[in-house]
Amino acid sequence: MEGADRKAKGASDLGVRAASAVVMLAVAGAAIWLGGWVLTAFIVAVGAAGFWEFSRLASAGFTGGARLAWTVFGAVYLALAVFVLVSVSVQSISWLALIISAVIAVDVFAYFFGRSIGGPKIAPRISPSKTWAGLAGGTVGAALAVVLNSQVPRWICEWREPASGYVHGGFATGCGPYWQPQAGDYAALIGVGLLIAVVAQSGDFLESWLKRRAGVKDSSKLIPGHGGVLDRIDGLVAVSLLVGIYLLVTAPQIFGFS
Known part of the structure; x- marks a missing residue:
C-alpha cells in the first residue's frame, strides 16, 4: 500500500508540474508575442519576484552585515539582468530569443547527458545532480542554440525571398545580412x-x-510543482549578464550608450 501511495503521489506531482509548465509557457509566450510594454512589465515582474525570493534566502542564510551585503548583491544582480532583458527586447528581439533558447538548451541537454551518462559530480555538496557529463551536454545545447538563432531567420528569408542573396555578416533583423558559419x-x-x-x-x-x-529545498512555493521563480530563472539571470557585457562592448547603442 505504501508503494502504491508513493506512485500515486508521484503521478499527482507530475500532473501539477505539467500544468504549471503549460501555464508558465503560455504566459511567457503571450508576453513575448505581444511585446512592447506587456513584455517589459512581464520581465520586471519576474525580476521583482526573483529578488523577493533572493532576499528571503539571504535573510534565512545570513545575519548582520552579511545579510545586508547579500540582499544588496541580489538587488543589483537581478536589476542588471532585468535591464539587459528589457533593453534587448526593445532594441533587438533576436537577442532575447538567443538568451532564452540558449538557457533552455543548456538545461535540457545537461539533464539528458547527465541522466544517460552520469559520472563524476561537479560540486556534490552544492548541487548533487550536476555532473561533468551534464556540463558537456549543456555546451552542445548552447552551441546548437547559437547556430539555430543565427540561421533560422536566414532560412526563412531564403524561403520567402530566394533571389535576395546574403553575405557574411552578423546578427541582424530583416532579410540579411546573416552570419553563415x-x-x-x-x-x-x-x-x-x-x-x-x-x-x-x-x-x-x-x-x-x-x-x-x-x-x-526551493526558493519559494510560488509555482506549484516547480518551487520558486528564482528556481526557474537562475541560469537565465547569469547568461543575461554575460550577453549584456558582450553587447556593452560590441553594441552599446542597445543600452542607450553612443
Missing part, C-alpha cells in the same frame, strides 16, 4: 557554448548554495 567557425561555437553552459550552471550553483545556507 564557415568550417573554422565551429570550434569557436563550441567555445561559446562552453562559456554559456558554464555561466548558466554557475547561476544555478549560486542559487543552490544560497538555498543550502537557508536550509530550504
